[in-house]
Amino acid sequence: MEQSPLSRAIKELEEELGVLLFARTTRSTRLTRAGTLFLEHVRRVFAALEQARESVKAAANGFHGQLRVALSDGITPSRLPTLLALCRLEEPEVEIRFFEVPLSQQIKGLHDDLYDVGFAQSDEVGDGIVAIPVWRDALIVTVPARHPLLAFKRIPLEELLRYPLVLCDPKVCEGHAKFVDRVLRRADMEPLVAERVATCDLMMALVSAGLGLGFTGAARIAANPDSGVVARPLALRVPPLTTYLLHAEGQPFDVLARFIERVQAIESPEAPRPKPGHYSDSLEEPAP
Numbered sequence: 001m002e003q004s005p006l007s008r009a010i011k012e013l014e015e016e017l018g019v020l021l022f023a024r025t026t027r028s029t030r031l032t033r034a035g036t037l038f039l040e041h042v043r044r045v046f047a048a049l050e051q052a053r054e055s056v057k058a059a060a061n062g063f064h065g066q067l068r069v070a071l072s073d074g075i076t077p078s079r080l081p082t083l084l085a086l087c088r089l090e091e092p093e094v095e096i097r098f099f100e101v102p103l104s105q106q107i108k109g110l111h112d113d114l115y116d117v118g119f120a121q122s123d124e125v126g127d128g129i130v131a132i133p134v135w136r137d138a139l140i141v142t143v144p145a146r147h148p149l150l151a152f153k154r155i156p157l158e159e160l161l162r163y164p165l166v167l168c169d170p171k172v173c174e175g176h177a178k179f180v181d182r183v184l185r186r187a188d189m190e191p192l193v194a195e196r197v198a199t200c201d202l203m204m205a206l207v208s209a210g211l212g213l214g215f216t217g218a219a220r221i222a223a224n225p226d227s228g229v230v231a232r233p234l235a236l237r238v239p240p241l242t243t244y245l246l247h248a249e250g251q252p253f254d255v256l257a258r259f260i261e262r263v264q265a266i267e268s269p270e271a272p273r274p275k276p277g278h279y280s281d282s283l284e285e286p287a288p
Helices: 003-017 033-060 077-090 103-111 174-184 200-208 218-223 254-267
Strands: 022-024 029-031 065-071 094-100 117-120 129-137 139-144 165-168 193-197 214-217 229-233 241-248
Touching: 029 033, 065 103, 065 254, 077 094, 077 218, 077 254, 103 117, 103 129, 103 174, 103 241, 117 254, 129 218, 129 254, 139 174, 139 200, 139 218, 165 174, 165 200, 165 214, 174 241, 193 200, 200 214, 200 229, 214 218, 218 229, 241 254
Parallel strands: 065 094, 065 117, 165 193
Antiparallel strands: 022 029, 117 241, 129 241, 139 214, 139 229
16 A cells, blocks of 8 residues: 555544554654554454354354464374364364464453454463363483483483573563473572573474584474484483363353364373263373
């Protein structure tokens, strides 16, 4: 769009709203506080409109329901194929759509009804959101092949902190990053961070290339046996890396309730399935 009609459209919008959306100087143009607030609402409107379009397309393709699932913290993909296969087997008429978003965006989307359910590695979600612990993994150190630390079967934290680390970006993987940070702070040493990455896949690639050491869950290592890294546990006891299922407070609608049942069944497939419409909101702590 040329500048003249764009400026005219902005002016008409500002007159309609009765506020200035942009602060203009001879050197720059920036959003005002009102403009920033309006932009947040507009983004949600367009997201809702896009979801409405997708829902109509899904209905035209034979789907009779939809579940919008948000994923945060680079959630381990090893269980997702099993979960999706179970969903397709038991409810093939329900379309499942995934959205990879930071935790803060997921929480906001659950409040704004942009997502029905989400997965994250944090239960610090504030009021109005239920966090159900569903999957637990041992925290594993990822080490390049032929690294000196492989002399240890269980790596002491002080030895680990002598080497550079490849850690997840806290803005992208907030829950995972906070969990690892709490572990690292058990030692009175400042970690040397070589890289901050947005995905565990990139972390594994950089560790394999020898740029540093990383952290991930045992399930991810099991799902990627040819990743080129060696897995070692830490020498100290740390709590498991827990994946939480998040949804807005209130009784889940039927499709969501059945989805939660399937998620909980994946951890222990031999366990009896919950009765329809009911699910457990807690897991027992692992035995010491």
